[in-house]
Amino acid sequence: MAEVLVYVDHVDGAVRKPTLELLTLARRIGEPVAVALGNGAADTAATLAEHGAVKVLTHDASEYADYLVVPKVDALQAAYEAVSPAAVLVPSSAEGKEIAARLALRIGSGIITDAVDLEAGDEGPVATQSVFAASFTTKSRVIKGTPVITVKPNSAAVEAAPAAGSVEALAVTFSDKATGTKVTARTPRESTGRPELTEAAIVVSGGRGVNGAENFSIIEALADSLGAAVGASRAAVDAGWYPHTNQVGQTGKSVSPQLYIANGISGAIQHRAGMQTSKTIVAVNKDAEAPIFELVDYGVVGDLFDVVPQLTEEIKTRKG
Amino acid sequence: MSLRIVVTVKYVPDATGDRHFADDLTVDRDDVDGLLSELDEYAVEQALQIAEDADDAEVTVLTIGPEDAKDALRKALSMGADKAIHVEDDDLHGTDAIGTSLVLAKAIEKAGFDLVVSGMASTDGTMGVVPALVAERLGVPQVTLLSEVSVEDGTVKGRRDGDAASEQLEASLPALVSVTDQSGEARYPSFKGIMAAKKKPVESWDLSDLDIEAEEVGLEGAFTKVEAANERPARTAGTIVKDEGEGGKQLAEFLASQKFI
Numbered sequence: 001m002a003e004v005l006v007y008v009d010h011v012d013g014a015v016r017k018p019t020l021e022l023l024t025l026a027r028r029i030g031e032p033v034a035v036a037l038g039n040g041a042a043d044t045a046a047t048l049a050e051h052g053a054v055k056v057l058t059h060d061a062s063e064y065a066d067y068l069v070v071p072k073v074d075a076l077q078a079a080y081e082a083v084s085p086a087a088v089l090v091p092s093s094a095e096g097k098e099i100a101a102r103l104a105l106r107i108g109s110g111i112i113t114d115a116v117d118l119e120a121g122d123e124g125p126v127a128t129q130s131v132f133a134a135s136f137t138t139k140s141r142v143i144k145g146t147p148v149i150t151v152k153p154n155s156a157a158v159e160a161a162p163a164a165g166s167v168e169a170l171a172v173t174f175s176d177k178a179t180g181t182k183v184t185a186r187t188p189r190e191s192t193g194r195p196e197l198t199e200a201a202i203v204v205s206g207g208r209g210v211n212g213a214e215n216f217s218i219i220e221a222l223a224d225s226l227g228a229a230v231g232a233s234r235a236a237v238d239a240g241w242y243p244h245t246n247q248v249g250q251t252g253k254s255v256s257p258q259l260y261i262a263n264g265i266s267g268a269i270q271h272r273a274g275m276q277t278s279k280t281i282v283a284v285n286k287d288a289e290a291p292i293f294e295l296v297d298y299g300v301v302g303d304l305f306d307v308v309p310q311l312t313e314e315i316k317t318r319k320g
Numbered sequence: 321m322s323l324r325i326v327v328t329v330k331y332v333p334d335a336t337g338d339r340h341f342a343d344d345l346t347v348d349r350d351d352v353d354g355l356l357s358e359l360d361e362y363a364v365e366q367a368l369q370i371a372e373d374a375d376d377a378e379v380t381v382l383t384i385g386p387e388d389a390k391d392a393l394r395k396a397l398s399m400g401a402d403k404a405i406h407v408e409d410d411d412l413h414g415t416d417a418i419g420t421s422l423v424l425a426k427a428i429e430k431a432g433f434d435l436v437v438s439g440m441a442s443t444d445g446t447m448g449v450v451p452a453l454v455a456e457r458l459g460v461p462q463v464t465l466l467s468e469v470s471v472e473d474g475t476v477k478g479r480r481d482g483d484a485a486s487e488q489l490e491a492s493l494p495a496l497v498s499v500t501d502q503s504g505e506a507r508y509p510s511f512k513g514i515m516a517a518k519k520k521p522v523e524s525w526d527l528s529d530l531d532i533e534a535e536e537v538g539l540e541g542a543f544t545k546v547e548a549a550n551e552r553p554a555r556t557a558g559t560i561v562k563d564e565g566e567g568g569k570q571l572a573e574f575l576a577s578q579k580f581i
Contacts, residue, residue: 011484068461068462068463068464068480068487068489069452069462069464070462073456093483094448094465094482094483095482097447097448097449097452098448098449098451098452098462098464100449101417101447101449101452101453101456102452102453102455102456104418104543105418105421105453105456105457106456109543110416110418110542110543110544111417111418111449111543111544112544113447113448113449114446114447126547130552131446131549132339132340132444133335133339134552135339135551135552136340136341136549136550136551136552137549137550137552138345138546138548138549138550139546139547139548139549140544140545140546140547141544141545141547142543142544143542143543143544143545144543145543177459177461180460180461180462180491180492180495181461181462181463181489181490181491181495182489182490182491183487183488183489184477184488184489184490185487185488186485186486186487186488187485187486187487188484188485189482189483189484189485189486196483198483202580226580226581244467244481244502245481245483250335250443250446251358251359251443251500251501254446258580259575259578259580269335269336270335273335280578280580281555281558282571282574282575284567284571288560288562293558293560294555295555295558296555296558296560297555297558297559297574297578298558298559298560298561298571298574299558299559299560299561300560300561300562300563300567300568300570300571301560301561301562301563302562302563302567303563306563306565306567306568307563307567307568307571308568309568310566310567310568310569311567311568311569311571311572312568313568314568314569314572315572315575315581318572318576318581319581
């Protein structure tokens with residue numbers, strides 16, 4: 001069976017969920033061979049094996065942390081040359097897309113980004129994408145070279161599928177360009193204890209109607225009652241009420257959770273671009289004419305300062 | 321010595337319009353008004369600020385696209401860019417990201433550059449890979465997704481805010497940077513700027529000017545193929561209730577019925 005290279009996104013050996021989803025999708029088109037780089041790379045093997053990796057190629061070097069993107073491209077290219085896979089899958093993070101793109105160019109292949117589904121086809125893997133603010137669904141294929149495809153979080157349910165997961169050291173020679181962009185300082189983001197926005201199963205967002213940074217505590221309380229991530233519309237971010245890293249929309253993050261709850265968000269096209277593929281959409285807004293209500297499975301026309309705290313209380317009561 | 325800055329911009333269909341596909345499954349540009357991609361306005365702004373901080377600098381704005389794409393160049397010129405290059409050729413229709421990066425890299429090399437500034441992604445394709453591809457082709461450092469950028473003594477510095485960490489980056493020129501919508505609000509063109517833009521030079525290049533063969537670009541040269549594009553069925557109308565004191569509880573009931581609680 002053909003091998004499929006899967007690039008592993010991990011933090012010091014802890015594999016992030018989108019990679020496990022990739023392993024599930026990779027099994028539809030071949031045998032997953034995982035590539036884990038940097039600090040803690042070898043520690044990823046057990047989790048990757050549990051989710052179907054037949055082999056885990058690892059390499060650690062200080063270059064991965066000290067320089068931007070290119071060392072990882074060099075390593076993924078080394079893995080590609082060692083394995084000759086039928087496809088290369090990479091998580092659709094900002095960095096993942098850059099790594100995938102540069103690899104595709106080097107190996108003379110096409111690239112598809114932000115796939116939301118992947119299936120085996122007669123002429124190679126077929127990727128489903130959601131485009132134009134999710135108003136269209138497309139099916140695309142890479143028609144030259146080895147398909148390089150990046151996949152969005154929440155595109156598949158994670159399935160365990162124990163495999164050998166034998167660890168092999170990957171031999172990597174860094175290119176001249178690997179050290180071109182130096183990382184001179186790194187400040188880890190303070191953990192809020194909440195799930196990462198793009199990976200969360202539930203996202204609770206606030207917009208202009210939240211009317212102040214201090215009022216976001218109402219949104220956070222609802223999010224915490226559901227174990228959800230917190231999002232914000234551009235209006236709320238531009239007003240300085242919530243960090244840009246939490247912005248959902250065309251110029252922010254694109255999310256596709258099981259449940260999206262929009263509070264005080266009108267639903268301009270730019271916001272819809274970032275959340276329209278959510279499976280179930282709920283909105284609370286004072287304005288019955290707000291375009292967000294065109295998208296919802298359930299909407300409450302009302303003041304979020306009344307509705308949201310009542311909802312939070314009710315959830316807590318029901319959860320006991 | 322003059323700092324040569326090239327800003328890559330894209331003319332995109334207005335996101336508030338009714339965007340759809342043409343029969344050949346490329347983006348239909350005829351039925352929707354186009355404009356300078358909002359995310360590229362930030363690139364123009366940062367290029368202008370870098371130029372203003374330099375002793376001597378020249379900002380060239382570069383686009384690939386049909387005749388109408390000149391509108392995007394005019395907007396950037398009216399903001400303050402010095403000159404513009406328009407790559408226009410019928411054979412470019414249907415070019416994908418790999419092909420786009422080839423045309424941009426060749427045009428940037430022909431124009432001459434010390435620094436390339438790009439937006440983080442286009443607002444139509446939204447791939448976000450073209451800056452990295454162009455850097456790979458040019459063989460210069462990529463300093464991408466910056467929310468802050470500055471150039472001093474031949475070095476570009478910037479801040480990249482990722483999911484896990486915020487990083488300070490540094491590279492020697494020549495280099496390519498891309499900037500996010502957090503890099504700073506783009507200026508509005510002044511009346512004077514709009515008038516001045518009419519007199520600024522816009523060069524037109526085609527594929528032969530760039531030594532690119534027709535089969536390397538366009539639908540023929542594409543590395544990817546869209547096989548189907550289907551409009552998503554409109555969502556079936558959901559339940560909408562008016563809050564009369566029990567709105568939160570009713571919503572909780574709905575969430576419970578969907579097994580979210």
